Amino acid sequence: MEKIPIIRLENYLLVSIQVExxxxxxxxxxxxxxxxxxxxxxxxxxIDVSSLEILDSFMARILATVASISKLLNTETVIVGIQxxxxxxxxxxxxxLQGIKTALNIDKGMDLLRRSNAN
Amino acid sequence: xxxxxKNMVRFVIENNKEKIFQQWLDAKLQAISQKKDLLxxxxxxxxxxxxxxxxxxxxxxxxxxxxxxxxxxxxxxSLDKIIDARxxxxxxxxxxxxxxxxIKNPFIQALxxxxxxxxxxxxxxxxLNKIVxxxxxxxxxxxxxxxxxxxxxxxxxxxxxxxxxxxxxDGIIVVPLIGTLDSARAQIVMETLLHKIVDTGSSVxxxxxxxxxxxxxxxxxxxxxxxxxxxxxxxxxxxxxxxPQIAQTMVHLGVTLSEITTKATLEEALKYALTRVGxxxxxxx
Numbered sequence: 001m002e003k004i005p006i007i008r009l010e011n012y013l014l015v016s017i018q019v020e021x022x023x024x025x026x027x028x029x030x031x032x033x034x035x036x037x038x039x040x041x042x043x044x045x046x047i048d049v050s051s052l053e054i055l056d057s058f059m060a061r062i063l064a065t066v067a068s069i070s071k072l073l074n075t076e077t078v079i080v081g082i083q084x085x086x087x088x089x090x091x092x093x094x095x096x097l098q099g100i101k102t103a104l105n106i107d108k109g110m111d112l113l114r115r116s117n118a119n
Numbered sequence: 120x121x122x123x124x125k126n127m128v129r130f131v132i133e134n135n136k137e138k139i140f141q142q143w144l145d146a147k148l149q150a151i152s153q154k155k156d157l158l159x160x161x162x163x164x165x166x167x168x169x170x171x172x173x174x175x176x177x178x179x180x181x182x183x184x185x186x187x188x189x190x191x192x193x194x195x196x197s198l199d200k201i202i203d204a205r206x207x208x209x210x211x212x213x214x215x216x217x218x219x220x221x222i223k224n225p226f227i228q229a230l231x232x233x234x235x236x237x238x239x240x241x242x243x244x245x246x247l248n249k250i251v252x253x254x255x256x257x258x259x260x261x262x263x264x265x266x267x268x269x270x271x272x273x274x275x276x277x278x279x280x281x282x283x284x285x286x287x288x289d290g291i292i293v294v295p296l297i298g299t300l301d302s303a304r305a306q307i308v309m310e311t312l313l314h315k316i317v318d319t320g321s322s323v324x325x326x327x328x329x330x331x332x333x334x335x336x337x338x339x340x341x342x343x344x345x346x347x348x349x350x351x352x353x354x355x356x357x358x359x360x361x362x363p364q365i366a367q368t369m370v371h372l373g374v375t376l377s378e379i380t381t382k383a384t385l386e387e388a389l390k391y392a393l394t395r396v397g398x399x400x401x402x403x404x
Binding site: 080082083084086087088090091092096097102103104105108109112 | 309310313314316317320322344345347348349350351352353354
């Protein structure tokens with residue numbers, strides 16, 4: 001079965017979603033990430049969604065769940081690369097990604113993770 | 120109407136073509152005498168001749184009193200182009216309509232001089248009257264539609280013009296809003312802002328509402344949406360230019376911008392933004 005690759009970068013985990021997301025894949029990602037965080041004792045997770053043209057409420061919930069799970073595991077999550085059109089749709093639909101850190105791109109996302117780790 | 124009579128009408132028009140044309144041209148020139156400076160005489164002659172030929176073509180059809188008759192198609196096309204040019208030059212629909220109806224008199228005169236059968240004459244005059252009226256109304260209608268197109272296009276241009284997003288510093292952009300922020304504009308502002316954030320990689324956006332006359336719950340909602348969307352792109356949006364009356368109205372309406380940073384002036388907002396991005400400004404004595 002397809003799975004989204006999780007890359008380890010220093011103490012962080014990097015996920016770049018390059019394919020069309022569907023429900024089973026999203027759930028698998030959630031499971032894989034939770035395992036990986038524990039296994040590698042990561043300090044931060046960066047999820048790049050810049051290739052996603054559609055981010056529906058299900059996917060948004062998955063991202064929120066991943067953020068909550070990682071927080072419980074003492075790990076910070078940052079979502080990067082939300083496209084303007086996706087952002088507008090999310091806001092119009094009233095889907096609030098409150099509490100989830102976001103950044104414009106991977107550079108800024110890593111900056112954010114490093115800074116919050118320094119604290 | 121007998122075959123002979125049908126041909127009679129065409130015959131009448133054919134034989135009196137020049138006379139009819141001249142009479143129409145004179146009436147036309149009189150009708151637009153005020154606007155003569157907008158067109159030069161040579162053009163009017165040329166254009167009138169062409170138009171007349173197309174009228175002639177239309178009248179050749181057996182059922183010329185029906186505007187859907189394909190014989191009138193060339194006239195329709197030509198009229199369309201002429202009206203297009205006239206709308207931009209500032210002519211009024213009445214002027215254009217009058218030019219069309221002015222063709223009635225010369226034609227009726229020619230028919231009157233040549234058709235001896237009163238019944239036939241009345242019938243032909245009636246048909247002529249009907250079709251020229253239809254053409255005149257069609258002209259006015261087309262004119263109005265074209266004017267509405269221009270207005271609509273201008274509205275769209277105004278909408279785009281009035282919502283730029285400007286980069287004023289490394290990592291800081293400003294969106295100065297002037298005028299009411301209705302849903303249509305808010306949408307454009309949101310898109311412009313978000314694309315600018317991506318293009319410049321900015322982390323702070325200042326939305327200045329000094330030029331927004333009133334902020335009601337709808338406007339506030341639109342602002343909040345824009346700010347939330349920018350947050351998803353990792354940028355912080357702050358509102359500046361909140362005037363005392365606006366502040367009062369918003370409190371009255373129970374609009375809370377509790378999670379949004381607001382500043383009274385653009386200056387304050389800029390200072391705040393610079394700190395957020397990590398800059399400090401020192402005054403060199």
